[in-house]
Amino acid sequence: MRMTRILAFVLALMLCAGLAVPAFAETKYPPRPQGTVADLAGVLGEQTIADMETLNTRLNTAAGGKLYILTRHFLGGVNASNYAKKVFDVWSLDKNDALLLMVIGEETSAIALGSAAEKAVPNDTQISLLANHFRNAFLARKYDEALADVTVQLGQTLAKAKNQTLDVTGLFGQTAIQSTPQPQTTDDWWYGMFARDDYDARESDNDKFWQDWQNQWHYEETRINWRSVIIWGLVIYFLFFRKKRRHRR
Amino acid sequence: MKLKTGTAFAIMVVLIIGSVLFGAYKGWTEEKAYVDATYAGLESMLQTRVETAYNILAVAKRHVPETDEAYQRVSMDLSQLDNQYNDLSRKAEANDALGRDAAALLKNLSQLDSVKNDNRDAMYVDNYLPQMLSESEQMTVGATYNQAAAEFNGRINRTFSGFLAKLMGVRPAEVFNAE
Numbered sequence: 319m320r321m322t323r324i325l326a327f328v329l330a331l332m333l334c335a336g337l338a339v340p341a342f343a344e345t346k347y348p349p350r351p352q353g354t355v356a357d358l359a360g361v362l363g364e365q366t367i368a369d370m371e372t373l374n375t376r377l378n379t380a381a382g383g384k385l386y387i388l389t390r391h392f393l394g395g396v397n398a399s400n401y402a403k404k405v406f407d408v409w410s411l412d413k414n415d416a417l418l419l420m421v422i423g424e425e426t427s428a429i430a431l432g433s434a435a436e437k438a439v440p441n442d443t444q445i446s447l448l449a450n451h452f453r454n455a456f457l458a459r460k461y462d463e464a465l466a467d468v469t470v471q472l473g474q475t476l477a478k479a480k481n482q483t484l485d486v487t488g489l490f491g492q493t494a495i496q497s498t499p500q501p502q503t504t505d506d507w508w509y510g511m512f513a514r515d516d517y518d519a520r521e522s523d524n525d526k527f528w529q530d531w532q533n534q535w536h537y538e539e540t541r542i543n544w545r546s547v548i549i550w551g552l553v554i555y556f557l558f559f560r561k562k563r564r565h566r567r
Numbered sequence: 568m569k570l571k572t573g574t575a576f577a578i579m580v581v582l583i584i585g586s587v588l589f590g591a592y593k594g595w596t597e598e599k600a601y602v603d604a605t606y607a608g609l610e611s612m613l614q615t616r617v618e619t620a621y622n623i624l625a626v627a628k629r630h631v632p633e634t635d636e637a638y639q640r641v642s643m644d645l646s647q648l649d650n651q652y653n654d655l656s657r658k659a660e661a662n663d664a665l666g667r668d669a670a671a672l673l674k675n676l677s678q679l680d681s682v683k684n685d686n687r688d689a690m691y692v693d694n695y696l697p698q699m700l701s702e703s704e705q706m707t708v709g710a711t712y713n714q715a716a717a718e719f720n721g722r723i724n725r726t727f728s729g730f731l732a733k734l735m736g737v738r739p740a741e742v743f744n745a746e
Contacts (some may be wrong), residue, residue, distance in 0.1 A: 424625045552578075553582070
């Protein structure tokens with residue numbers, strides 16, 4: 319009996335812990351793209367995305383890494399640098415890879431690098447790259463141009479660290495200037511706007527949990543509790559009927 | 568040892584009252600725990616409101632000074648809503664206020680020339696952010712916690728065992744009124 323109670327208590331604790339876990343999983347991340355570009359804000363031209371894939375094929379051959387791109391509208395108060403680092407981990411990127419995050423509605427950006435790439439491009443070089451080859455075009459909403467400039471520079475820096483050269487001929491030559499976000503699918507809109515939580519999934523879990531409890535409650539409410547009937551029957555019997563029988567003698 | 572009828576009856580009455588009270592307390596406490604377990608879902612829904620407020624302010628500060636009255640109101644609502652130490656009723660008030668103040672700020676922004684002449688921000692102000700505001704409000708109102716708390720309170724207030732549980736100190740669930 320005592321063991322059963324302890325077990326029930328442990329199970330209840332586990333249930334509470336299971337429900338509490340999502341409360342601390344506060345950030346929601348978009349899925350890793352098929353290629354290397356996740357343009358959730360819809361600000362990049364098709365040619366730029368195609369050129370990024372070509373650039374990455376060449377960079378991967380030369381230096382063994384890739385440059386990933388993520389664009390979003392907003393981060394809902396989340397720090398861009400932290401968000402980029404988390405996405406880097408969630409996407410399970412390689413130590414030679416780099417990720418550039420562009421937050422269009424907040425006009426912020428951040429770079430996250432793998433351990434090997436970070437040695438080739440230390441923090442001050444990252445700041446310099448963004449300041450000299452990204453920031454102005456980004457603020458002028460020439461997103462393709464900004465992306466082309468910084469990724470070519472970053473790719474060449476990564477290749478140079480491995481005593482290689484990155485061939486960029488024929489890439490980003492016909493960059494279309496894309497200054498207005500394009501209409502997107504519902505999923506893209508959701509990912510691009512809300513940043514922190516897997517809201518739908520959590521609420522769906524909660525709803526199921528509550529419905530189960532409701533069903534159980536209605537069951538408890540309507541069924542006849544035979545155990546109680548027997549216990550009370552015994553109590554009444556021992557207190558009254560046994561005594562009455564003795565009186566008859 | 569013989570037990571007098573009166574004593575036996577008194578013991579029985581005490582036992583019955585005690586077990587009924589204990590049963591009511593135990594049952595309703597357990598059910599309250601289930602209601603409380605859905606609270607994390609409401610917090611999660613409230614985060615969509617927090618995010619929306621951050622995003623509106625991010626766009627607004629490009630077009631109005633941070634001392635702007637409408638901007639200040641949204642900023643204050645945000646800090647109340649995002650304050651983990653605030654109780655549910657204060658968060659509900661802040662959530663209500665955020666709905667009104669954010670809509671007012673977006674309306675002000677949409678009338679500014681600087682927004683009208685800016686394709687990107689006009690799109691945010693006229694489409695994306697109002698949609699975010701509206702969706703986050705619907706999600707918050709429809710959170711399972713609200714339903715669970717309302718049903719719990721309804722039951723505890725209309726049943727005899729609920730009345731006993733309240734005598735034993737079980738309190739109704741805190742209601743989040745988003746309207």
